[in-house]
């Protein structure tokens with residue numbers, strides 16, 4: 626195998642060790658198409674590391690030794706999310722990009738779902754940065770740098786998420802509305818959906834809702850996510866949002882809302898399909914629209 630292939634693929638014994646099942650169970654799952662696999666020149670099965678990780682993340686399997694799944698050799702099989710959050714915060718405040726990368730990569734490689742990484746590691750670390758800004762111990766440029774370092778680390782995971790993309794994935798499109806500069810929440814929403822098997826198109830911050838409505842016509846998504854972290858003026862937001870929602874409804878597209886600026890008073894006056902406080906809610910809703918195939922119970926042969 627080439628060096629790049631070595632990081633992308635696992636042998637059946639490596640996958641079995643990581644999943645805590647026998648080699649023959651892994652072979653059965655491969656033959657049943659639950660674990661997509663390729664053959665080496667010598668005829669052996671090789672599995673996409675990212676696909677095996679996804680099975681671990683879905684939480685249906687007992688975990689074995691997850692170090693086999695990590696492309697970083699010195700990882701531990703389980704990860705303490707609070708410790709990871711604190712480590713991330715320190716690295717963000719100190720502007721140490723390599724460490725930000727390492728923490729995010731380690732949590733991801735340990736099998737933690739992207740939504741959990743978002744809700745329990747990245748969001749609380751960034752909230753603390755906001756708090757430090759509020760009390761005047763850090764500057765706005767540090768908020769910008771922290772955002773950039775998190776985004777850069779996340780871009781590094783995209784290749785892994787795309788590596789196990791299914792054919793004919795349902796399409797989701799999302800953004801943050803016009804006037805909302807926040808980059809991370811909508812980026813993380815995209816990654817949650819990529820991880821859940823969607824073709825997720827993120828239009829990013831500051832996207833006019835009129836244009837998002839045009840994207841519905843063009844891209845034909847099944848799901849729209851909208852992350853709202855800043856609303857300048859509630860009544861004009863409501864007006865443009867309502868027009869946008871009518872287009873979504875007309876095309877039969879589900880609209881998932883979230884974000885810090887959607888306080889109860891505003892949210893209770895607008896229509897939507899689902900709302901979530903965190904990205905774990907988005908992931909749960911997405912699974913109802915597009916469930917990933919589940920692996921059979923341990924040891925039991927899959928039904929054809």
Ligand code: B12
Pocket residue numbers: 743744745747748751752753754755756758759765768769772804805806807808809810811813814850851852853854855881882883884885900901902903904906907
């Ligand atoms: C980084 C940052 C900025 C950066 C943004 C840079 C960028 N390009 O993204 C900059 C410097 C531009 C900025 C500006 C401002 N900021 Co600011 N900012 C932050 C900070 C520190 C982090 C935001 C972030 O990225 N969080 C990470 C994401 C992942 O977490 P999250 O937003 O909480 O999202 C979670 C949920 O909301 C939910 N979710 C989000 N989207 C979705 C979508 C769906 C579908 C679902 C289901 C769930 C969901 O899941 C996410 C993960 O758990 C926050 C602090 C904080 N508490 O977040 C302050 C904060 C939001 N900012 C604040 C303020 C006051 C401002 C300014 C008004 C300051 C000023 N006077 O100019 C401006 C506003 C500018 C504007 N036009 O909006 C305040 C808001 C206070 C309030 N009462 O609302 C905060 C809370 C800081 C504080 N403690 O005071 N900010």
